[in-house]
Amino acid sequence: MKNILIIIKKEIKDTLKNKAVFLQFVIMPVLTLIMENAINVEGMPELYFMKMFSIMFIGMAPLAACAAIISEEKEKNTLRVLMMSNVKPWQYLIGIGVYVWIICMCGAAVMSIGLKGKDVLIYLSVMGVGFAISILIGSCVGIYAKNQMVATSLYMPVFMVLAFLPMLALFNETIKKVSKIFYTQQIRMILDDMSFDGITYQSAIIVSVNTALAIALFFLIFKKKGLE
Amino acid sequence: MIRCKDIHKSFGEKEVLKGISFDIPNGKIFGLLGPSGAGKTTLIKILTGQLDFEKGEAYILNKDVSKLTGEDKADIGIMMDQFGVYERLSCMDNLKIFADIYGIPKSRIIETLALVGLEDAINKAASDLSKGMRVRLQLARVFLNTPSILFLDEPTTGLDPMTQKLIHKIILDKKESGCTIFLTTHNMEEAAKLCDEVALLNEGVIVDSGSPKDICRRYNHQKKILIHLTSGKDMEFTHDGKCAEQICRLMEDGKIETIHSSEPNLETVFLELTGRKLED
Numbered sequence: 001m002k003n004i005l006i007i008i009k010k011e012i013k014d015t016l017k018n019k020a021v022f023l024q025f026v027i028m029p030v031l032t033l034i035m036e037n038a039i040n041v042e043g044m045p046e047l048y049f050m051k052m053f054s055i056m057f058i059g060m061a062p063l064a065a066c067a068a069i070i071s072e073e074k075e076k077n078t079l080r081v082l083m084m085s086n087v088k089p090w091q092y093l094i095g096i097g098v099y100v101w102i103i104c105m106c107g108a109a110v111m112s113i114g115l116k117g118k119d120v121l122i123y124l125s126v127m128g129v130g131f132a133i134s135i136l137i138g139s140c141v142g143i144y145a146k147n148q149m150v151a152t153s154l155y156m157p158v159f160m161v162l163a164f165l166p167m168l169a170l171f172n173e174t175i176k177k178v179s180k181i182f183y184t185q186q187i188r189m190i191l192d193d194m195s196f197d198g199i200t201y202q203s204a205i206i207v208s209v210n211t212a213l214a215i216a217l218f219f220l221i222f223k224k225k226g227l228e
Numbered sequence: 229m230i231r232c233k234d235i236h237k238s239f240g241e242k243e244v245l246k247g248i249s250f251d252i253p254n255g256k257i258f259g260l261l262g263p264s265g266a267g268k269t270t271l272i273k274i275l276t277g278q279l280d281f282e283k284g285e286a287y288i289l290n291k292d293v294s295k296l297t298g299e300d301k302a303d304i305g306i307m308m309d310q311f312g313v314y315e316r317l318s319c320m321d322n323l324k325i326f327a328d329i330y331g332i333p334k335s336r337i338i339e340t341l342a343l344v345g346l347e348d349a350i351n352k353a354a355s356d357l358s359k360g361m362r363v364r365l366q367l368a369r370v371f372l373n374t375p376s377i378l379f380l381d382e383p384t385t386g387l388d389p390m391t392q393k394l395i396h397k398i399i400l401d402k403k404e405s406g407c408t409i410f411l412t413t414h415n416m417e418e419a420a421k422l423c424d425e426v427a428l429l430n431e432g433v434i435v436d437s438g439s440p441k442d443i444c445r446r447y448n449h450q451k452k453i454l455i456h457l458t459s460g461k462d463m464e465f466t467h468d469g470k471c472a473e474q475i476c477r478l479m480e481d482g483k484i485e486t487i488h489s490s491e492p493n494l495e496t497v498f499l500e501l502t503g504r505k506l507e508d
Binding site: 003009 | 276278298299301302306310311312313314315316317321325326328329330353369
């Protein structure tokens with residue numbers, strides 16, 4: 001537990017100075033606040049920008065942050081120093097995961113400002129699940145990549161699929177059919193309804209399968225590559 | 229304290245360590261000398277449990293290296309060239325991470341930074357440090373928890389003479405305080421100055437070992453005496469009766485400016501044994 005907290009503390013200090021990661025965390029919440037308050041077109045669905053940016057936030061920030069943090073530590077060999085200092089790989093990964101999840105949840109809390117009281121809980125719950133799956137996928141990329149450059153080229157296509165398909169699905173039925181197999185599209189649909197009762201079995205199963213696949217992939221890559 | 233017996237290690241088809249054996253007693257500085265690619269870093273990685281090996285035995289703190297616990301690792305300090313620092317964090321914050329891991333108070337961080345001469349750079353980001361300062365920060369990280377064994381992988385390579393001198397002093401101070409130090413270098417002057425014992429490693433084999441002076445004496449085949457006369461002339465003599473008389477006469481006549489025996493140094497010994505230079 002102590003080492004996990006040390007990793008979280010280190011990341012908090014580092015993120016404030018790491019513009020690339022810091023931007024990932026603030027850009028969507030800030031854009032949401034600006035767009036929701038500045039643009040009000042007649043006939044536009046309620047909370048249109050908030051829902052759109054929420055999905056992009058899930059598909060982008062945790063994935064990019066985890067991949068960038070882990071791959072940078074591998075590239076600079078600071079991860080090896082931590083391992084030699086008796087920090088266990090699982091402590092490190094949990095530390096990074098918890099840190100990214102908390103920061104993303106803070107961002108989600110900011111994005112939920114326009115919601116009614118009862119909707120905040122469903123919104124944050126759903127966002128929390130989405131962040132967790134993205135963190136697992138981002139960690140897979142970070143563990144697999146040798147350095148930051150490889151990590152960037154790996155997570156970009158994943159990010160495009162997870163973050164942009166739900167947005168494109170609004171305009172194209174075929175894309176929507178494909179997009180439905182991803183958790184981000186299912187979360188988008190849940191956010192459209194914004195109630196626990198509105199979560200269909202289909203959504204729950206698809207999100208669960210996505211989670212299981214992300215966990216399996218994580219353990220597979222971790223077993224093969226480790227943290228060295 | 230550190231013991232190796234018949235260590236073998238291969239990367240693919242290439243065998244990089246071919247039966248390495250040595251013993252390092254407590255409180256000594258052991259230098260592993262060899263050119264780049266000789267297998268020095270591989271051996272450090274094996275001894276610190278970072279790398280598996282195919283054959284042989286390796287012990288640290290009287291324990292098999294594969295069975296080192298977290299507590300054991302806290303008693304081992306490792307500084308390798310490839311180990312990085314957190315670029316965006318200050319020197320203080322860099323060390324704070326490890327101080328927290330080891331449960332060391334903040335006052336000790338300041339003490340350690342002062343020890344390596346970085347007291348004025350406490351709040352400076354690591355990315356703003358010069359190469360020498362960065363090495364000193366890495367050393368500070370190693371010294372933070374006062375380990376009883378230090379592994380230093382070419383700690384002064386590429387540094388200016390002043391910084392080298394400072395690091396040498398720190399290493400000798402650590403030895404004085406009872407630390408056992410395993411040092412790799414391809415700088416024979418550094419090895420001769422710091423090490424109680426050295427091993428000459430070439431292509432995965434220790435070609436000779438012993439104290440630097442003993443090794444040099446062992447290979448002193450020529451046994452020449454070099455004399456610089458007051459007239460400016462240089463003369464070379466061998467160790468025999470006839471030359472002794474000549475030297476005696478020159479001395480009596482007051483014609484000698486300087487007189488030196490010409491033992492080989494570690495560089496020439498290595499060259500004689502392997503046909504390669506240490507800094508190849």
